[in-house]
Amino acid sequence: MDRSRVLFCLLLVLISAVNISTQPVTVTMLISREKPRTGDAFSLQCRVSGYNLTTDIVTIGKVNPLTRFPTTLASSEGDIAHNSPHLTSSWSTNPTALIMFLNGAMASDMGDYRCTVLRASATLTEETYHLDLLHIPSQTFPVCNSEPSQQVYYEGDIVRFVCFSDLGNPSVNLTWTRSDGGVVPQTTVTNELDSVVTRITAILTLNDDRVSFNCTSRSAEFPDYLEDCLITVLSVIPRRSAIQPPSTPSPTTDNQSSNQVTQCSNCLKQVIVIAVLGILVAIIIGLLSVIVCLCFKVKSLGKTPKEKSPKSQTLDNLDDHQYETRMQNEPYADLQKESMDNATYESV
Known part of the structure; x- marks a missing residue:
């Protein structure tokens, strides 16, 4: 009887194991x-x-x-x-x-x-x-930059402001504002890989001078989350009085730079030509002046001096003392006659 019970129990265990x-x-x-x-x-x-x-x-x-x-x-x-x-x-x-x-x-x-x-x-x-975990981007985001990035802009320049951040979960919302409360140009928002990027394209005016563009990151699941980055347009000046500001290398700016170099070299060539012509004119004027002076000198040398009578020469050779003595010793008429004779002789 006991043996049959044991066998029965073993059978139940086996059946249970098979079922399991x-x-x-x-x-x-x-x-x-x-x-x-x-x-x-x-x-x-x-x-x-x-x-x-x-x-x-x-x-x-x-x-x-x-x-x-x-x-x-x-x-x-x-x-x-x-x-x-x-x-x-x-x-x-x-x-x-x-x-x-x-x-x-x-x-x-x-x-x-x-x-x-x-x-x-x-x-x-x-x-x-x-x-999936709800999370916000790291504290290093958002990041702002401008294209091209420079300190001085022309009035009328086209500038692109870019703001990007980690997506977060859910994705953060990036918005632009101006420090002067003005209207922000139309923005574009795209998701690129694990980032969200927003861009605005602005045609700068003098009203943008010293205006800051602020990009703010917010999350719907994290009300206390608020991070931002800042872009400051340092200077916007009129194009007519502006000095060409430095800009980031690009095909367009490279062409402009090469054109400016060509114009400068042409201007330098013109200045050199004008300077050489001025020097040549000065040399020619100097030569003409020398030639004129030489001509007058030759003409003056070509005249033959007239010969004087012995008496006239004698009078000319007397010094002041001898002349006064002779005037006292000789009659005035003789001197006058002698002078007349000298004049007649010279006329002959």
């Missing part, structure tokens, strides 16, 4: 907190039904986005070594589940997590859960 082994194994992944944020503490659960404690192994791993294979972070067999100290795990029997805890979740924790049930190294079933 033939039950389908299913997994369900659950998260303990809805819309978790970076910095929150929560858990991921991999609940299993039809699990065989003696033959099955349950794991949770993060899927590599490139290879699409998971890196195991938690296992029903015990702790797994990994480089994420804020991740811990435990095995629960009621309900049957492998639980992975995230203490202070980070943006790098976002991604796909896969729960896998293995039996004899073969995959019985698996399920993937995408973990």
